[in-house]
Amino acid sequence: MDQNMPMLFSTRSLLRQILQSNILFLFFLAVCCTPPEDPxxxxxxxxxxxxxxxxxxxxxxxxxxxxxxxxxxxxxxxxxxxxxxxxxxxxxxxxxxxxxxxxxxxxxxxxxxxxxxxTKLLNRVLNIDVKAMTMTVESGVTLRELISEAATAGLALSYAPYWWGLTVGGLLGTGAHGSTLWDKGSSVHDYVVGLTIVSPGGAEDGFVKVRRLNDGDQELNAAKVSLGVLGVISQVWIN
Missing domain, CATH: 3.30.43 (Uridine Diphospho-n-acetylenolpyruvylglucosamine Reductase; domain 2)
Structure with missing residues (x-):
């Protein structure tokens, strides 16, 4: 056997390791993500x-x-x-x-x-009730922030879409969902037990109406998935 063969194998091994390291580095660069610009x-x-x-x-x-x-x-x-x-x-x-x-x-x-x-600045978590397993958040809170705050309190959202950049108000308004048949299903709005929605009003109302809807209110289901045509969701109570 050629005495240079071990050196050749060693060189090939080194080159393979360098190549793999570079590929891994490029992979991490590729998956590093930044939020989209303000729309x-x-x-x-x-x-x-x-x-x-x-x-x-x-x-x-x-x-x-x-x-x-x-x-x-x-x-x-x-x-x-x-x-x-x-x-x-x-x-x-x-x-x-x-x-x-x-x-x-x-x-x-x-x-x-x-x-x-x-709703960019309506982004606060207002209350967490661990005993009742509910959270009250403003509609501009992102899904990532919601999941993080829930986890800190020892809670979890049953199901959710995979885009962390969705806001609570946005995902409700469009009927966003995960994927399951367990419990109430995968739609996030099915776990909402109340919300506040602000809508235009007549002169007698000061040109604005504030509706605070809870479980049992007939209008709650319409307000949950309103496609943005019934008003602006201000606060949401999630179970």
């Missing part, structure tokens, strides 16, 4: 002359959705004030979520007179 973009500092898209960067018809302005309420009181003012001024409103995962144009208010109401 709402406005050309002025006071959030006017805006556009909205989804996390894929384009709606199915490739059109650009424009809106006259965008609002970022940080509390339920601010949300109520925004909707009351917009209703008083006859604006068309649509809710927009933090990452806008909806493929169709559910968030498009349809023109320069429209108003986008983002």
């Amino acid at each position: 709402v973009k406005c050309s002025s500092p006071n959030n006017t002359n805006c556009t909205i898209t989804n996390s894929y960067g384009a709606f199915p018809d490739r059109s650009i959705c424009r809106a006259g302005s965008a609002a970022y309420p940080a509390t339920e009181e601010e949300l109520i004030a925004v909707i009351a003012n917009a209703t008083r001024n006859g604006l068309k409103m649509k809710a927009a979520t933090r990452f806008s995962h909806s493929i169709p144009k559910l968030a498009c208010p349809g023109g320069k007179e429209g108003l986008l109401i983002s």
